[in-house]
Amino acid sequence: MDWGLILTVMLGGLAVLLLIGLPVAFAFIVVTTVGAYFVLGGERGILQLARNATQSVANFQLAPIPLFILMGEILFQTGVAHRAIDAIERVVTRIPGRMSVVTIFGGTIFAALSGSTIANTAMLGSTLLPGMLKKGYHPSMAMGPIMASGAIAMLIPPSALAVLVGSLAGISIAGLLVAGVIPALLLAFLFVAYVVGRSMLDPSVAPPDTLEQMTLKERWTPFVIYVLPLSALFAVVIGSLLLGFATPTESAALGSLTAVLIGAAYRSLSWAKLGAALMETLKLSVMILFIIAASQTFAQVLSFSGATNGLINMINSFEPTPLIVLLGIIAILLFLGCFIDQVSMLMVTVPVFVPLAKAMEINELVLGVVYLLTMEIGLLTPPFGLLLFVMRGVAPPEIRMRDIYAAVSPFLLIKLFVLGLIVVLPELGTWLPGLMGR
Amino acid sequence: QEVTLRAVSAFNLDTTFSREFQAFVGWINENGKGTVQIDLIGGPEAVPPFELGNAVQSGVVDMANNTAAFYPNLVPTGDAIHLAENTVQEQRENGCYAVIDRIHQEQMNVKYLAHAGDGIGFHLYLTKPVEGPDLSGLTIRTTPVYQAMFSALGANLVRTAPGEVYSALERGAIDGYGWPSQGVLDLGWDEQTKYRVDPSFYNVDVNLLVNLDVWNGLTDAQRAKLEEGAAWMEALNANNAEINTAEYAKQAEAGIETITFDAAGAEKWLTTARDAGWAAVEVVDKPLAQELRACLSK
Amino acid sequence: MIGVFFDRSLWMLAALSAGILGVIAVIIAINVVLRNLGLPVIYGALDAIQYALMIATFMGAPWVLAKGGHVKVDLLTASLAPVARARLSRVTNLIGAASAAVLGWYGVQAALASAARGSMIRTSFVIPEWWMLSFVPASLILCVIVFLRKIVHPDVADATPNGL
Numbered sequence: 001m002d003w004g005l006i007l008t009v010m011l012g013g014l015a016v017l018l019l020i021g022l023p024v025a026f027a028f029i030v031v032t033t034v035g036a037y038f039v040l041g042g043e044r045g046i047l048q049l050a051r052n053a054t055q056s057v058a059n060f061q062l063a064p065i066p067l068f069i070l071m072g073e074i075l076f077q078t079g080v081a082h083r084a085i086d087a088i089e090r091v092v093t094r095i096p097g098r099m100s101v102v103t104i105f106g107g108t109i110f111a112a113l114s115g116s117t118i119a120n121t122a123m124l125g126s127t128l129l130p131g132m133l134k135k136g137y138h139p140s141m142a143m144g145p146i147m148a149s150g151a152i153a154m155l156i157p158p159s160a161l162a163v164l165v166g167s168l169a170g171i172s173i174a175g176l177l178v179a180g181v182i183p184a185l186l187l188a189f190l191f192v193a194y195v196v197g198r199s200m201l202d203p204s205v206a207p208p209d210t211l212e213q214m215t216l217k218e219r220w221t222p223f224v225i226y227v228l229p230l231s232a233l234f235a236v237v238i239g240s241l242l243l244g245f246a247t248p249t250e251s252a253a254l255g256s257l258t259a260v261l262i263g264a265a266y267r268s269l270s271w272a273k274l275g276a277a278l279m280e281t282l283k284l285s286v287m288i289l290f291i292i293a294a295s296q297t298f299a300q301v302l303s304f305s306g307a308t309n310g311l312i313n314m315i316n317s318f319e320p321t322p323l324i325v326l327l328g329i330i331a332i333l334l335f336l337g338c339f340i341d342q343v344s345m346l347m348v349t350v351p352v353f354v355p356l357a358k359a360m361e362i363n364e365l366v367l368g369v370v371y372l373l374t375m376e377i378g379l380l381t382p383p384f385g386l387l388l389f390v391m392r393g394v395a396p397p398e399i400r401m402r403d404i405y406a407a408v409s410p411f412l413l414i415k416l417f418v419l420g421l422i423v424v425l426p427e428l429g430t431w432l433p434g435l436m437g438r
Numbered sequence: 439q440e441v442t443l444r445a446v447s448a449f450n451l452d453t454t455f456s457r458e459f460q461a462f463v464g465w466i467n468e469n470g471k472g473t474v475q476i477d478l479i480g481g482p483e484a485v486p487p488f489e490l491g492n493a494v495q496s497g498v499v500d501m502a503n504n505t506a507a508f509y510p511n512l513v514p515t516g517d518a519i520h521l522a523e524n525t526v527q528e529q530r531e532n533g534c535y536a537v538i539d540r541i542h543q544e545q546m547n548v549k550y551l552a553h554a555g556d557g558i559g560f561h562l563y564l565t566k567p568v569e570g571p572d573l574s575g576l577t578i579r580t581t582p583v584y585q586a587m588f589s590a591l592g593a594n595l596v597r598t599a600p601g602e603v604y605s606a607l608e609r610g611a612i613d614g615y616g617w618p619s620q621g622v623l624d625l626g627w628d629e630q631t632k633y634r635v636d637p638s639f640y641n642v643d644v645n646l647l648v649n650l651d652v653w654n655g656l657t658d659a660q661r662a663k664l665e666e667g668a669a670w671m672e673a674l675n676a677n678n679a680e681i682n683t684a685e686y687a688k689q690a691e692a693g694i695e696t697i698t699f700d701a702a703g704a705e706k707w708l709t710t711a712r713d714a715g716w717a718a719v720e721v722v723d724k725p726l727a728q729e730l731r732a733c734l735s736k
Numbered sequence: 737m738i739g740v741f742f743d744r745s746l747w748m749l750a751a752l753s754a755g756i757l758g759v760i761a762v763i764i765a766i767n768v769v770l771r772n773l774g775l776p777v778i779y780g781a782l783d784a785i786q787y788a789l790m791i792a793t794f795m796g797a798p799w800v801l802a803k804g805g806h807v808k809v810d811l812l813t814a815s816l817a818p819v820a821r822a823r824l825s826r827v828t829n830l831i832g833a834a835s836a837a838v839l840g841w842y843g844v845q846a847a848l849a850s851a852a853r854g855s856m857i858r859t860s861f862v863i864p865e866w867w868m869l870s871f872v873p874a875s876l877i878l879c880v881i882v883f884l885r886k887i888v889h890p891d892v893a894d895a896t897p898n899g900l
């Protein structure tokens with residue numbers, strides 16, 4: 001069968017099924033099963049699909065996903081995260097769009113404590129969203145910064161996805177982990193600039209709130225008690241990575257156990273809370289891993305049909321300058337990011353893009369950062385964006401999916417801007433790793 | 439008439455262990471016009487490596503480029519192939535090829551069409567030096583290929599996901615890993631590797647398998663063309679000595695030093711490799727292991 | 737009655753899966769400590785954890801589905817009138833049940849074929865392959881029941897996802 005037809009039918013079918021509200025994983029299962037029947041040769045193709053599904057999540061490299069979620073959930077269930085956010089809120093004063101700025105600060109700090117964009121977004125959403133909506137913040141000023149800064153967790157170490165990109169693409173993992181830091185901080189800065197600017201132009205989107213009068217001590221004491229000790233967690237996760245006694249997966253496991261210890265130290269831990277943290281971890285992990293299982297098999301069928309290669313070859317046929325190739329890579333990644341998960345994006349494209357980039361002498365760290373940023377954008381682009389769904393999960397029922405899409409769009413533009421900046425100024429990604437020296 | 443076979447490789451295309459296979463595909467598509475053509479679908483992105491054996495068995499793909507270590511669920515004695523000390527040409531002469539082909543046909547429903555990898559040995563790669571064939575105190579990443587041997591030499595074994603090997607080396611979570619003489623630079627592991635231990639042991643086995651129903655359905659002319667291509671591909675194995683030399687030079691350039699054992703050390707190294715390897719196959723099927731050992735040894 | 741028993745069973749499978757995730761964290765941490773003390777690590781941990789991840793995913797999935805926790809896109813459905821929405825929801829649940837039934841059926845066939853062949857998984861341990869192949873179909877069969885129940889009792893299906 002013609003790959004163009006298969007691509008159209010599979011993506012079109014997926015879009016329709018998603019639109020009528022079938023759970024994402026099952027929408028993938030439907031089109032993948034039908035695709036496997038036609039592409040993999042009838043019944044034996046579906047038998048093979050069932051086997052592939054077993055293999056797809058039996059993958060050690062996915063272990064950091066539940067572990068980093070568990071870390072966040074423990075901080076969340078024990079109330080440690082909430083108190084930390086409250087403490088941050090006290091010390092951020094007198095700035096337009098104050099709560100949105102708090103969100104971005106909190107999101108960036110937690111990005112360095114958690115490798116899961118999902119846990120980060122869920123935590124920010126559940127702690128800050130209700131208060132912001134109550135204070136009369138426009139939904140876009142409330143949800144946009146949550147999703148946008150929640151996604152930063154992918155760029156700042158610890159980052160499970162950075163590790164995955166590095167290993168699949170053969171890029172230095174330590175280098176790539178460090179390469180994400182400057183773009184992440186730049187993003188956070190631009191987000192703050194945007195919310196402050198917008199709140200100044202239109203104060204109604206972020207009504208100024210009257211803060212209680214507090215002494216300097218009252219203002220900073222909670223910060224010292226509830227935020228500074230979290231640097232222990234930071235030290236365990238990033239320290240174990242940098243000082244070199246643990247691999248990323250191991251630092252994730254150590255991090256979740258340290259989170260348990262921190263919860264215990266605040267006397268906030270109980271068996272019930274630990275159980276609740278584990279059940280919530282399961283819920284989120286299953287949600288992600290089940291989609292990964294379904295969409296990986298989807299990517300396999302798509303690739304088997306020749307659609308993946310056909311699409312990439314088509315783009316390649318317009319080349320060849322390195323800049324055009326890089327832009328082509330970005331375009332394909334952004335396009336794929338609309339429909340499939342980050343792991344599948346990697347799986348499908350790395351075999352073609354990495355040799356292509358090498359032949360074109362595109363810097364490997366630039367390619368790596370481009371992967372990270374496009375994957376991060378993919379988390380936020382409809383119709384399939386994991387963080388959009390997480391936001392849906394924590395938002396009140398009256399918030400519609402289209403409100404969420406609208407809320408995230410200005411931040412998507414900022415992310416695209418930074419992505420463009422990396423293309424023009426590769427040093428943003430390569431400068432910091434260059435200082436490490438091998 | 440012309441038939442087109444759909445083929446998948448267990449290894450990324452354009453990397454070391456797809457090299458001979460892709461050359462074979464090129465040769466067939468060049469010389470088999472009007473008889474047989476091969477549609478190379480892709481690598482692990484199309485079929486997961488550990489499922490490729492099942493896919494060629496059931497006919498989801500017609501042809502697979504695969505290593506026996508990826509299908510032990512189907513041919514559990516396949517580990518014997520990498521223990522061979524003779525070449526596939528010699529195995530075709532002495533009848534061993536026929537035995538291996540038979541077990542593939544019986545147990546896996548595939549024709550064992552061709553074999554690449556002769557002359558690509560396996561090495562131990564390390565981040566710290568060793569004196570002799572004693573691995574006690576070292577934590578080594580293994581796959582089933584090295585498990586029996588490294589364990590017999592006293593290593594502390596771990597299983598590490600391929601994507602974690604780089605950072606595990608970097609962080610000292612592992613002190614080394616087993617890998618063939620070629621392909622270390624494909625993975626970027628050279629950045630974190632300081633030593634390669636010589637001599638090499640075993641031989642890489644990369645096998646070209648054809649679904650048996652498809653094979654039996656081909657005309658004599660089509661089968662003959664594929665076998666001609668197989669012989670042409672197997673002749674490429676002779677280039678491996680030269681490729682190894684180039685690869686070792688590249689490894690040295692990347693800062694990997696060579697540790698060469700003395701005669702006694704090398705003897706113990708290779709004997710342990712051989713005995714531990716065959717003992718593991720004997721556990722699965724003793725009579726077959728003995729039959730294979732007799733014809734795969736020098 | 738049967739409904740309560742079914743829910744309890746789904747919850748127990750989920751609790752078991754959640755426990756598995758906790759054990760994964762502990763085992764990995766134990767291995768780090770053992771290694772840094774220069775002691776031998778738990779050898780089969782990698783393979784065990786790979787399969788444990790798969791088991792937790794598929795054994796937890798029916799419970800997540802019953803809780804309405806699998807992500808959906810409500811771009812269109814949210815804008816429909818209640819009657820139309822209920823009708824569409826019946827259709828999507830039917831599609832969900834059918835797809836899970838088809839893939840589940842072939843999953844059973846794959847497991848049976850593997851058992852008949854006597855295929856063994858040979859990593860750091862040796863176990864029958866069909867054991868691991870059984871989790872996907874088992875999960876999908878439970879999902880079929882959950883979808884069918886949502887058709888019969890739409891009120892259960894309308895539970896809003898929360899607590900992420």
Ligand code: NA
Pocket residue numbers: 110111112113114115116152153154155156157158159
């Ligand atoms: Na992070």
Ligand code: NA
Pocket residue numbers: 337338339340377378379380381382383384385386
């Ligand atoms: Na997306």
